[in-house]
Amino acid sequence: MSQVASPFGLRQESAMRKRTARAYIEHGLGLGSFLATLVSVITTFGIIFILFGESWSFFQDVSVVDFLTGTKWAPLYEPRAFGILPLLSGTMIIAAGAALLAIPLGLLSAVYLSEYATPRVRSILKPALEVLAGIPTVVYGYFGLIYVTDLLQKINKGFETFNAASGAIVVGIMVLPMVSSLCEDAIAAVPKHLREAAYGLGATKFEVVTKVVIPAALSGIMSSFVLALSRAVGETMAVTLAAGQMPQLTWDARQGMQTMTAYIVKVSQGDTPAGSIGYKTIFAVGLTLFILTFILNLFARRLVTRFRSVYQ
Numbered sequence: 001m002s003q004v005a006s007p008f009g010l011r012q013e014s015a016m017r018k019r020t021a022r023a024y025i026e027h028g029l030g031l032g033s034f035l036a037t038l039v040s041v042i043t044t045f046g047i048i049f050i051l052f053g054e055s056w057s058f059f060q061d062v063s064v065v066d067f068l069t070g071t072k073w074a075p076l077y078e079p080r081a082f083g084i085l086p087l088l089s090g091t092m093i094i095a096a097g098a099a100l101l102a103i104p105l106g107l108l109s110a111v112y113l114s115e116y117a118t119p120r121v122r123s124i125l126k127p128a129l130e131v132l133a134g135i136p137t138v139v140y141g142y143f144g145l146i147y148v149t150d151l152l153q154k155i156n157k158g159f160e161t162f163n164a165a166s167g168a169i170v171v172g173i174m175v176l177p178m179v180s181s182l183c184e185d186a187i188a189a190v191p192k193h194l195r196e197a198a199y200g201l202g203a204t205k206f207e208v209v210t211k212v213v214i215p216a217a218l219s220g221i222m223s224s225f226v227l228a229l230s231r232a233v234g235e236t237m238a239v240t241l242a243a244g245q246m247p248q249l250t251w252d253a254r255q256g257m258q259t260m261t262a263y264i265v266k267v268s269q270g271d272t273p274a275g276s277i278g279y280k281t282i283f284a285v286g287l288t289l290f291i292l293t294f295i296l297n298l299f300a301r302r303l304v305t306r307f308r309s310v311y312q
Helices: 007-059 064-069 085-116 119-134 137-155 164-188 192-200 205-216 218-233 237-243 260-267 277-307
Strands: none
Touching: 007 277, 085 119, 085 164, 085 205, 085 218, 085 237, 085 260, 085 277, 119 164, 137 164, 137 237, 164 218, 164 237, 192 205, 205 218, 218 277, 237 260, 260 277
């Protein structure tokens, strides 16, 4: 006689099949996540390996001391000079100028959007601010070269056509949405009961923002500042077009300068023979840039750990 499966047995078998299918899906997702992580790690180590390997070949011909302390950079012309200080100073001046513009404006806009703006105003201003992040960097470069430089020259005739101030301004505008967005997220993460407690003690709106909210969100705010600075250090096209490609060691922002990224773009255009000492300089400059941004990221992590606040 044939046996008839009971409804309970059928339900149990269906549940087992579902658990098995779910286990396979979770295993596949875990494996996919592991492979994605592995690709990222391998790519990172591959970049480090190439930078250090090619830079080692460069430093066989050029002294590390001369490279780090030299005040003239002319690796493509005779007489050759391999002092990276002009590129390093140009990079830091433009990054510092961008930070001076983006940090206060970004923090103030984040405070306004998070604490003062009405929902209707926030729904209009926040997307408008984030549009800046979607503009191509080459457009920022031409904007700085055509409009910002023209405005600066009307204020002071000493500004050259290519100048560091114009590059710093356009890079500051570029990183402004990053600072504003990250600061706003950090401020929004502050628990509401801290604000209510301050109001209960008779504090004004301004006192709550400056003495309670911003100190409580300081870790996120500081990390946003350092990340924006790292973004400014690594910017390429905007500073190439606005600041020029003239490496010179000067603190006068009215003059043209060349950053490390702008030099890498210049050499990578294909005019320099592969394997030559001029070609190898892009790896030495890239290694210097990598170490600089790595230090900034470590500093950001240390700031987050130092000022981090945990709320129940």
